[in-house]
Amino acid sequence: MKKFIFIFIILLGVSVNIFAQKDSVRNVVQQRQLYFSDSVNNAGYIFAKTSPLFMQFLMPKQISSISVGHQLEKGKFIPAQGSNKTNTLFLSSEGVTELKGIKLFGSFNYRKVVEDSTRFAHQTRNNVTTPYYYGSPAYNHYERSIYNFKVLGAKNILNDKFTIGVGLSYNIADHFSNNDPRGSINEYQLNTNAAVSYNFTSDIRFGVGYNIGYGQEKVTIGYKNRAYYESLIYPNYVNYLINGYGEPNPKTSKRNYNNLQNRNGIDLLFSANTKLGSFYVRANNIDESQTYDIRDGDGIFDLAVYDLNKQTVNVLWLKSLRNGSISAQLNYENINGEDYNLAYSATNYLFTNHQVNLDLNYSHTKNGVTYNYLVGAKQFDEERLDGITGNEVYFNNMIVKANFGFNYQLNKNRSFGASIGGSYGINLDDKFIVSAANESYFTKYVIFHNYLYNTASNYGGSFSTNYSFPFFDTMQATVALNLTYSQNTQLRSLQRDLLSIPGKDRFFSNISFNLYF
Amino acid sequence: MKQLIYILLIGILFTACKKDKITGIQPVDLNINVAYNIQTSGYTLPVKDIIVKIKNVNTGTTQTLNTNEKGEIVFGSIAAGTYDIDASIKIDAKTYTQLTGIETASDITFNASSKNKQIVVGFTDVVELKLVAGSVNDWVIKQIYYAGSHRTNGATFRDQFIEFYNNGEQTLYADSLYFAEITGVISLPQTSYNVQANGQMDWSKSVNMPTNIDANNDYVYARAVLMIPGNGKQYPVLPGKSIVVAQTALNHKEPFTGTDGKSVTVLDPSLTVDLSKADFEAYYAPFLAKPLASDVDTPVPNLEVISYFGTDMIFDNPGRYSYILFKPDAKTKVKELPQYNYATKTAPGTTATKYYQIPNKFILDAVEIQSNLPDDRNPKKLGPSFDAGFTFVPAGSYTSQSVIRKTEKTVNGRIVLKDTNNSTEDFDFFNIATPRGFK
Numbered sequence: 019m020k021k022f023i024f025i026f027i028i029l030l031g032v033s034v035n036i037f038a039q040k041d042s043v044r045n046v047v048q049q050r051q052l053y054f055s056d057s058v059n060n061a062g063y064i065f066a067k068t069s070p071l072f073m074q075f076l077m078p079k080q081i082s083s084i085s086v087g088h089q090l091e092k093g094k095f096i097p098a099q100g101s102n103k104t105n106t107l108f109l110s111s112e113g114v115t116e117l118k119g120i121k122l123f124g125s126f127n128y129r130k131v132v133e134d135s136t137r138f139a140h141q142t143r144n145n146v147t148t149p150y151y152y153g154s155p156a157y158n159h160y161e162r163s164i165y166n167f168k169v170l171g172a173k174n175i176l177n178d179k180f181t182i183g184v185g186l187s188y189n190i191a192d193h194f195s196n197n198d199p200r201g202s203i204n205e206y207q208l209n210t211n212a213a214v215s216y217n218f219t220s221d222i223r224f225g226v227g228y229n230i231g232y233g234q235e236k237v238t239i240g241y242k243n244r245a246y247y248e249s250l251i252y253p254n255y256v257n258y259l260i261n262g263y264g265e266p267n268p269k270t271s272k273r274n275y276n277n278l279q280n281r282n283g284i285d286l287l288f289s290a291n292t293k294l295g296s297f298y299v300r301a302n303n304i305d306e307s308q309t310y311d312i313r314d315g316d317g318i319f320d321l322a323v324y325d326l327n328k329q330t331v332n333v334l335w336l337k338s339l340r341n342g343s344i345s346a347q348l349n350y351e352n353i354n355g356e357d358y359n360l361a362y363s364a365t366n367y368l369f370t371n372h373q374v375n376l377d378l379n380y381s382h383t384k385n386g387v388t389y390n391y392l393v394g395a396k397q398f399d400e401e402r403l404d405g406i407t408g409n410e411v412y413f414n415n416m417i418v419k420a421n422f423g424f425n426y427q428l429n430k431n432r433s434f435g436a437s438i439g440g441s442y443g444i445n446l447d448d449k450f451i452v453s454a455a456n457e458s459y460f461t462k463y464v465i466f467h468n469y470l471y472n473t474a475s476n477y478g479g480s481f482s483t484n485y486s487f488p489f490f491d492t493m494q495a496t497v498a499l500n501l502t503y504s505q506n507t508q509l510r511s512l513q514r515d516l517l518s519i520p521g522k523d524r525f526f527s528n529i530s531f532n533l534y535f
Numbered sequence: 536m537k538q539l540i541y542i543l544l545i546g547i548l549f550t551a552c553k554k555d556k557i558t559g560i561q562p563v564d565l566n567i568n569v570a571y572n573i574q575t576s577g578y579t580l581p582v583k584d585i586i587v588k589i590k591n592v593n594t595g596t597t598q599t600l601n602t603n604e605k606g607e608i609v610f611g612s613i614a615a616g617t618y619d620i621d622a623s624i625k626i627d628a629k630t631y632t633q634l635t636g637i638e639t640a641s642d643i644t645f646n647a648s649s650k651n652k653q654i655v656v657g658f659t660d661v662v663e664l665k666l667v668a669g670s671v672n673d674w675v676i677k678q679i680y681y682a683g684s685h686r687t688n689g690a691t692f693r694d695q696f697i698e699f700y701n702n703g704e705q706t707l708y709a710d711s712l713y714f715a716e717i718t719g720v721i722s723l724p725q726t727s728y729n730v731q732a733n734g735q736m737d738w739s740k741s742v743n744m745p746t747n748i749d750a751n752n753d754y755v756y757a758r759a760v761l762m763i764p765g766n767g768k769q770y771p772v773l774p775g776k777s778i779v780v781a782q783t784a785l786n787h788k789e790p791f792t793g794t795d796g797k798s799v800t801v802l803d804p805s806l807t808v809d810l811s812k813a814d815f816e817a818y819y820a821p822f823l824a825k826p827l828a829s830d831v832d833t834p835v836p837n838l839e840v841i842s843y844f845g846t847d848m849i850f851d852n853p854g855r856y857s858y859i860l861f862k863p864d865a866k867t868k869v870k871e872l873p874q875y876n877y878a879t880k881t882a883p884g885t886t887a888t889k890y891y892q893i894p895n896k897f898i899l900d901a902v903e904i905q906s907n908l909p910d911d912r913n914p915k916k917l918g919p920s921f922d923a924g925f926t927f928v929p930a931g932s933y934t935s936q937s938v939i940r941k942t943e944k945t946v947n948g949r950i951v952l953k954d955t956n957n958s959t960e961d962f963d964f965f966n967i968a969t970p971r972g973f974k
Contacts, residue, residue, distance in 0.1 A: 245930065245934070250907060250908065250909075250929060251907070251929035251930040251931075251934075264614055265591070265594035265595075265596055265614065266594065267593040267594060268593065268908075268909070270908055270910065271910075359559075359560065362559075362560050362615070362656050364558075364559030364560045364656070365558050365559035365560065366558055366559065366560045367558070368556050368558055370556070401556075403556060403558050404558070405558030405559060405560030405561055405562070406560050406562065406614045406615050406616075406656070407562055407612075407614045408561065408562035408612045408614075453562065453611075453612045453613070454598075455596065455598045455610060455611070455612060455613045455614075456562075456591075456594070456596050456612075456613060456614045457596060458591075458594050458595050458596045459595075
């Protein structure tokens with residue numbers, strides 16, 4: 019694995035180094051760094067990663083970056099199954115280039131995540147809607163090593179009448195806790211995408227894509243201390259099988275399962291370049307089936323089935339103005355999850371989540387200073403139903419946010435940037451039906467906590483700054499710092515036996531060293 | 536711009552209009568009716584405010600409610616699952632006498648239970664519970680140390696003991712007091728035996744079982760029966776005092792020399808107990824070709840062994856058997872009680888083990904032991920008149936823990952132990968078994 023990573027990074031670097039040597043070096047590499055300091059550019063670049071067909075419009079011809087850094091998240095204003103403190107070291111590299119008419123994007127990302135204390139969640143962090151997983155009241159110290167590779171490629175064919183594109187994302191991760199109950203989760207995800215667009219004109223294109231993907235999670239729980247292993251006397255260390263959104267059952271033997279995931283879906287893609295600006299639309303529908311089973315000497319036995327349907331619509335509008343540029347991005351997401359409880363041969367758990375997010379960016383440059391303005395609003399709601407207990411928990415929230423930043427170009431190809439932002443979140447609506455007859459550890463630790471967290475009003479502020487300078491003549495380096503603070507202003511009053519409630523605040527920091535070339 | 540705002544607003548309205556979804560599974564309303572099992576009596580007893588407790592054996596959730604004036608109660612919207620259901624009412628002595636005309640000096644507790652009751656999705660039946668008065672005697676089983684201690688650092692099973700207590704106001708004599716480890720179905724699923732509807736063994740189908748008796752409800756079956764010796768007045772036990780019956784009456788914290796001449800030691804003395812002051816011990820060597828080296832015959836009086844299982848008075852560490860204390864009437868010789876095979880579906884062999892059939896009427900006290908793990912529990916062997924519940928050491932086998940009867944009150948310095956014939960309520964546990972200890 020390590021060899022592969024190094025080769026990948028070197029290839030990315032070499033492909034761009036060759037180019038860099040042919041160019042006028044410093045100015046060019048600085049322009050590449052400055053490309054990302056423009057919030058409108060950045061919005062387009064991120065949007066382009068959603069489909070290979072957008073690359074040629076929303077990504078520069080040639081750009082590469084490498085980032086190393088550290089993230090710290092700390093504070094108890096978190097969901098019940100979050101981590102009180104998370105340290106993350108990351109190394110990422112990505113680049114865009116064009117080879118023989120093929121637009122290529124490649125990225126590699128490695129993260130080493132150390133979660134200080136996580137309870138009731140022997141899970142990866144990318145399947146949080148599932149009803150089926152293990153957990154225990156005791157805090158676990160989780161370490162996660164996560165590797166992700168992504169490749170996109172697109173080419174115009176038949177006199178540019180058609181564009182074909184392919185994408186591949188491969189994710190492999192190892193998660194383990196080094197205290198009892200010890201969870202070990204090995205995970206891989208492979209997602210592929212193929213798309214084709216018909217270009218009615220050079221400015222109007224309509225495309226379709228097909229996605230297919232596979233994944234697997236292998237989960238095992240073990241103990242070092244046999245006293246915990248053999249009994250239920252230490253409730254903190256009991257391994258529970260959560261299967262829905264109600265009280266779980268202790269799982270004292272055969273503490274392992276596989277989760278096999280299959281997904282497929284279609285993309286509808288549209289782009290238009292008009293006098294009103296450029297429009298990019300991607301509508302996506304993915305159906306995912308998760309089958310949980312256990313495999314031993316007696317055979318393979320199904321444990322649970324969980325189906326997910328995810329629909330997203332992403333709309334990006336870009337418009338160049340006389341003094342700058344503006345972008346609007348609208349993202350809509352709708353997730354529906356439904357299990358099939360094999361013990362009762364019926365649906366027990368339903369999950370729904372809707373999100374609508376609108377971000378408006380305005381960016382303009384004057385006298386060597388780029389100014390970025392952002393206003394945005396996000397509405398999201400989520401509901402979890404558990405049939406066995408009759409639990410029904412729903413919330414509907416709104417967050418509004420604003421951000422202002424600038425990037426000031428200094429002499430000698432240096433620049434300095436900073437931004438400040440703020441957000442405010444409120445709960446619009448909620449529903450809480452949890453019978454007292456069915457409450458025990460999970461209800462008290464997780465369901466109550468999450469309800470209070472999700473219905474809490476909160477505000478936050480952020481500050482970021484960066485300093486950029488030439489690095490070995492062929493690269494531009496940036497040291498960046500981002501600080502975010504959020505605080506809950508009011509928790510709901512819940513007259514129940516609360517074992518855990520959200521804390522006051524949450525702090526996030528990210529410091530990174532980035533190279534652009 | 537306006538168009539985008541409209542799109543956003545439409546999106547918000549769309550998602551804000553929450554559709555009600557329905558799961559295929561719904562919670563259950565559990566209806567319970569509680570009545571007394573005294574239909575033939577000429578009196579009535581109160582059915583209002585009977586305490587009914589339900590416990591989900593897997594999730595541990597509990598709920599306690601009182602019945603209405605008809606003895607009915609509904610536990611609304613409970614999760615489907617396996618439940619222990621207990622009903623209990625204590626009628627004070629004066630009221631009981633007024634209602635029944637039966638003179639009694641002590642309060643009467645009625646119990647009923649339904650253990651491991653499957654409440655499935657869509658359950659609409661009414662659970663009927665019949666209260667019976669427990670047999671309250673002065674002799675009670677006070678402590679059972681069946682778990683044993685750590686297999687490497689402790690004394691494994693050789694430090695086990697059982698303790699009996701005089702819970703009354705008069706001096707009792709332990710002479711000719713019997714106790715037994717009773718048996719039945721101890722593992723599930725069960726395919727080898729004929730079983731009753733409750734999953735417990737159907738003893739009526741044992742070979743040669745008389746057909747004119749109620750083999751399942753009027754008797755229990757013992758795999759080990761032991762008797763305290765004595766001439767009738769040899770071993771007095773004062774009120775509030777107990778006798779300790781050890782497997783081997785030694786201080787297990789200290790090294791001792793086994794019958795093979797080798798030293799027997801424990802690595803961690805704190806895990807085991809000092810039984811050198813026990814009142815009696817079991818000594819099996821005379822019956823065995825190869826007795827255990829740890830079965831030392833100490834100066835402590837030996838029990839009389841009526842029947843035995845294994846190589847010493849070794850209690851089952853996982854807690855699959857239960858215990859009774861009993862005393863037969865004057866005309867009954869325990870050794871002559873009938874013995875029967877397990878009620879196997881296929882005919883037992885001629886050498887198959889037989890078990891003493893002990894009439895319930897002889898039982899002074901009984902304690903149902905079960906596994907600490909819900910999935911490993913078995914159908915109850917004892918009826919509600921003896922033990923409506925069950926108890927267990929929460930940490931399980933080889934953990935030094937014992938089950939200990941709770942203290943109810945102290946009267947003039949005499950500790951009275953709780954005895955409602957429901958060991959779920961009457962018992963607690965010691966982290967380290969403590970002979971003659973109280974909790």
